[in-house]
Amino acid sequence: MSESATGTLTAPEQPAKRSRPGGTLYRGNEGMWSWVLHRITGVAIFFFLLVHILDTALVRVSPEAYNVVIGAYQTPIMGLGEVALVGAIVFHAYNGLRIILVDFWSWATRHQRLLFYIVIALWVITMLGFTPRHLINVFSH
Amino acid sequence: MTTIEAPRSPSRPARRGVNLEKWGWIYMRVSGVLLVVLIFGHLFVNLLVGEGVKAIDFGFVAGKWASPFWQWYDFFLLWFALIHGANGMRTLVNDYTNPGKVQTTLKVALGAAVVVLLTLGTLVIFTFDACPAGSPAELLPSFCPAA
DSSP: OOOOOSSSOOOOSSOOOOSSOSSSSTTOHHHHHHHHHHHHHHHHHHHHHHHHHHHHHGGGTOHHHHHHHHHHTTSHHHHHHHHHHHHHHHHHHHHHHHHHHHHHOHHHHHTHHHHHHHHHHHHHHHHHHHHHHHHHHHHOO | OOOOOOTTOOSSOOOOSOOHHHHHHHHHHHHHHHHHHHHHHHHIIIIISTTGGGGOSHHHHHHHHTSHHHHHHHHHHHHHHHHHHHHHHHHHHHHHSOTTHHHHHHHHHHHHHHHHHHHHHHHHHHSOOSSOTTSOGGGSOTTSTTO
């Protein structure tokens, strides 16, 4: 991709050399995988949100009903599920910010690939902070 | 004789009125930024502070919703998140179904879920009773007369 900001389209200096097609579907590479992950995490978060509104609504039924259901969120298996949920949310959040930058800022449009790896790096850092703390809460007390 | 149109003249006249798809696109970005702040705050307070998920029970929710700040926080979280999620699901329905009965049914189901859950959630937040009569005292927040 040409880095010139003259507003004209310039051909790459040399044709892209590929030993094999990029990926197997669509256009492949980082752009496709960020899109795939954004979809999958988005759908997962949506269905959790539907359940989460309903379980929270139990506070209007009785303290007993709410405590029984929220107790299910405190089991070891659901504790691991919460790591997956937070992982999905954090990726969707960071990649969503990347999409906004790519949409509105030409530098980011040209460097969307770099931004994808920054998203992955920030995701790893965030999960390294969250996961031990959360699992200690789940598996102790 | 063939006439050549001016460059970049639209192939059909622009539709008049509000461009809902454009506003949907803008909504996803504006609400997305707000949701990063709201959800990260929600996760921090509920999962990282103190004993995290183990501390959540009826008394925990009652303690938060004793403050109008957390009532309105959760109100905006509910509305921004559910509409953002449903609009995203609408994109998937458009991508993976053809116009027709199935697509219409899915979109009606999405819209109905949004209306029902926004109504339910908003009522729960603002009609919440922290000290319901007849409940065991040990389940109630400490500020209840019965506790």
